[in-house]
Amino acid sequence: MVKYYHTCHRELWFYSNKLDVDRSNTGIVHGSKIDDTTYTDGRRRVFIDGTIxxxxxxxxxxxxxxRSSKLEQPGEWQLKFYLWYLKTNKGLDVDGQLSYPRERKRESVELTTEDEEYICKIIPEIxxxxxxxxPPDPELKPICDTCAYHDFCWV
Structure with a gap:
């Protein structure tokens, strides 16, 4: 939800209220393919407390x-939330890394004290x-054309 908060508040509302997306959306298909073909050695998807x-x-x-670094900031905040959650709820102070397999790129992500304060501030807003x-009113953004919820806003 932190990722959606930084991408689109309307998308956050749809997702959190369990309105399913168009599974044939190109972005969803490509993202699923990357999920299915990257890190196939069993180190994938660790579920913690039904929260992350x-x-x-x-x-x-x-x-x-x-899938790409195009929406880097929302992905970075999603990862920072995971790091914050692990630190706050599990006592684990771990490193983070964003991986963009198609771009053959990785970026280290660090959780700062300011990030922790910001996360505590946005949780009630989310x-x-x-x-x-x-849902909040639609707000036209550059990503709208490729959003899986496009038809909920612009049709």
Whole structure:
């Protein structure tokens, strides 16, 4: 939900209220293919407390796999939330890394004190958005054309 908070509040509301996406959407298909073909050696998907789903736990580093670096900031905040959650709820201070297999690129992600304060600030804001009786109004963004929820906003 932290990723959606940084991408689109309307998308956050749809996702959290269990409105399913168009599974034939090109972005969903490509993302699923990357999930199915990357890190196939069994180090994938670690579920913790029904709250976070880590893509890969590699030598003590939390690795978040993304289709592209186009939406780097939302992916980075998603990973920082995972790091914060592990530190706050499990007492684990671990490293993070964003992985973009198609681009053959990896970036280290560090959780700072300022990041922790920011995460504590946005959690109630995320809760407020998902508890609304209706989604926020659509806001045209560059990513709208490729969004799996496009038809909920612009048709």
């Amino acid at each position: 789903a880590i893509d890969v736990l590699e030598d003590g580093t939390v690795v978040e796999i993304k 809760q407020e958005i998902i508890e609304r009786p209706a």
